[in-house]
Amino acid sequence: MALALIILAAGLGTRMNSTRPKVLHRLAGAPLLHHAMDAARALQADRVVVVAGHGADAVEAAARAHTPDAITVRQEPQLGTAHAVLAARAALAGFDGDAVVLYGDTPFIRPETLRAMLAARRAGAHAVAFLGFETAEPGRYGRLIMAGDRLIRIVEAKDATPAELAVTFCNSGVVAADAATLMTLAASVGNDNAAGEYYLTDIVAIAAARGQSATAIACDAAETVGVDSRAGLARAEAAFQARARADAMAAGVTLIAPETVFLAHDTAIGRDSVIGPHVVFGPGVSLGEDVEIRPFCHLEGCTIESGARIGPHARLRPGAAIATGARIGNFVEVKASRVGAGAAVGHLSYVGDSDIGAGSNIGAGTVTCNYDGFAKHRTEIGADVFVGSGSMLVAPVRLGKGAMIAAGSTITDEVPDDALAFGRARQTNRPGLAARLRARLRAAAGRRD
Numbered sequence: 461m462a463l464a465l466i467i468l469a470a471g472l473g474t475r476m477n478s479t480r481p482k483v484l485h486r487l488a489g490a491p492l493l494h495h496a497m498d499a500a501r502a503l504q505a506d507r508v509v510v511v512a513g514h515g516a517d518a519v520e521a522a523a524r525a526h527t528p529d530a531i532t533v534r535q536e537p538q539l540g541t542a543h544a545v546l547a548a549r550a551a552l553a554g555f556d557g558d559a560v561v562l563y564g565d566t567p568f569i570r571p572e573t574l575r576a577m578l579a580a581r582r583a584g585a586h587a588v589a590f591l592g593f594e595t596a597e598p599g600r601y602g603r604l605i606m607a608g609d610r611l612i613r614i615v616e617a618k619d620a621t622p623a624e625l626a627v628t629f630c631n632s633g634v635v636a637a638d639a640a641t642l643m644t645l646a647a648s649v650g651n652d653n654a655a656g657e658y659y660l661t662d663i664v665a666i667a668a669a670r671g672q673s674a675t676a677i678a679c680d681a682a683e684t685v686g687v688d689s690r691a692g693l694a695r696a697e698a699a700f701q702a703r704a705r706a707d708a709m710a711a712g713v714t715l716i717a718p719e720t721v722f723l724a725h726d727t728a729i730g731r732d733s734v735i736g737p738h739v740v741f742g743p744g745v746s747l748g749e750d751v752e753i754r755p756f757c758h759l760e761g762c763t764i765e766s767g768a769r770i771g772p773h774a775r776l777r778p779g780a781a782i783a784t785g786a787r788i789g790n791f792v793e794v795k796a797s798r799v800g801a802g803a804a805v806g807h808l809s810y811v812g813d814s815d816i817g818a819g820s821n822i823g824a825g826t827v828t829c830n831y832d833g834f835a836k837h838r839t840e841i842g843a844d845v846f847v848g849s850g851s852m853l854v855a856p857v858r859l860g861k862g863a864m865i866a867a868g869s870t871i872t873d874e875v876p877d878d879a880l881a882f883g884r885a886r887q888t889n890r891p892g893l894a895a896r897l898r899a900r901l902r903a904a905a906g907r908r909d
């Protein structure tokens with residue numbers, strides 16, 4: 461059966477108090493919208509429609525960044541969730557299959573849950589299936605009024621009677637229906653309610669009036685958590701991190717102090733790797749097996765092969781590729797560079813736009829001078845090169861394999877294989893001159909011994 465996903469992302473998110481649309485606020489390094497779209501990817505949806513409104517240009521760009529062939533439609537003005545679904549009508553014209561409606565601000569719905577909804581709808585021959593959850597604090601959620609496994613209607617908290625408010629089975633907002641039926645039902649929704657909005661939830665009563673049935677299945681309340689405020693975003697982040705840390709440990713990764721390690725939505729860590737305290741993973745990091753990340757490292761957009769050792773206090777930026785057994789030490793920054801197998805950059809260095817061959821050693825305080833104020837240039841370092849401490853490698857420049865660079869050099873020209881380069885002024889010593897100079901300076905300052 462073909463499947464379409466409709467992701468509602470037109471709302472402003474007033475309580476975020478932000479100029480940025482709510483669905484573009486980040487959770488675990490990715491916009492909330494991408495978390496919702498991940499469900500579509502997992503279900504291999506045939507069509508993905510994102511309904512944008514507030515900040516539509518940015519929301520549409522983010523949607524395409526996740527799924528290049530996602531269809532984006534605009535809902536202007538925003539008159540409610542049924543009105544939002546109808547904005548996707550043209551995009552689904554002629555689509556023969558199921559449609560699932562998700563919210564762009566609800567990041568944790570599992571694909572398995574969506575599959576269970578689709579199966580429940582089909583098994584009971586229901587027109588519509590909603591996703592509900594039990595909560596002790598139903599607050600302002602819509603209440604699902606059930607009779608056995610039949611969903612009779614949904615009442616929004618604003619419109620509920622005291623008896624209905626006591627119901628604890630709540631609407632997550634996720635709906636599954638045959639795509640054409642969904643649009644027909646949504647088109648019949650009116651706005652005669654406390655908020656004056658077109659409520660998607662009204663499709664249950666409309667279906668019933670037409671002799672069509674609805675059902676609801678329950679999922680864990682943790683899946684239906686939506687983000688409405690900065691505090692809610694922080695709670696969602698904490699929930700994500702707790703789960704991601706537990707998953708990493710279950711997969712054979714040691715987290716010495718799990719609550720101090722922050723993972724991204726796509727962090728991949730191989731078995732037997734050890735992550736020290738206070739390590740932050742940005743998006744796009746992949747670690748092989750048996751990698752050690754010592755405390756206080758920041759990693760983003762990089763790959764680290766098995767057996768490498770990083771930190772403490774290292775920063776790996778996008779495009780850093782650290783080969784097996786290599787070592788990156790304290791206060792070293794690496795960007796868009798490959799560090800070859802067994803190579804070492806031990807202390808206080810900047811390595812950018814570089815290629816460092818296997819087994820090379822980069823001395824403390826070495827800087828690849830990669831930027832001239834206009835363009836970036838590459839530094840090529842062969843295998844088994846020794847770069848003395850405090851060297852400036854002015855790119856573009858190439859150091860041949862087996863070359864040695866004298867400490868304190870400024871290297872501007874190619875160094876041939878196995879050559880020793882001195883890129884500094886020759887030292888001269890003037891006997892006794894320091895003592896004489898000191899005496900003269902002291903006299904000038906009017907001081908005595």
Ligand code: UD1
Binds near residue numbers: 511616
């Ligand atoms: C909705 C449900 C409620 C449910 C709750 C769960 C309705 C009428 N109510 O209420 O039963 O318990 O979600 O969180 O559906 N949106 C648009 N365009 C609009 C309006 C909303 O795209 O015109 C989007 C929002 O950006 C948001 C989602 O739809 O992602 C839900 O809208 P929201 O206003 O948060 O609905 P709730 O009042 O929370």
Ligand code: MG
Binds near residue numbers: 686688
């Ligand atoms: Mg809401």
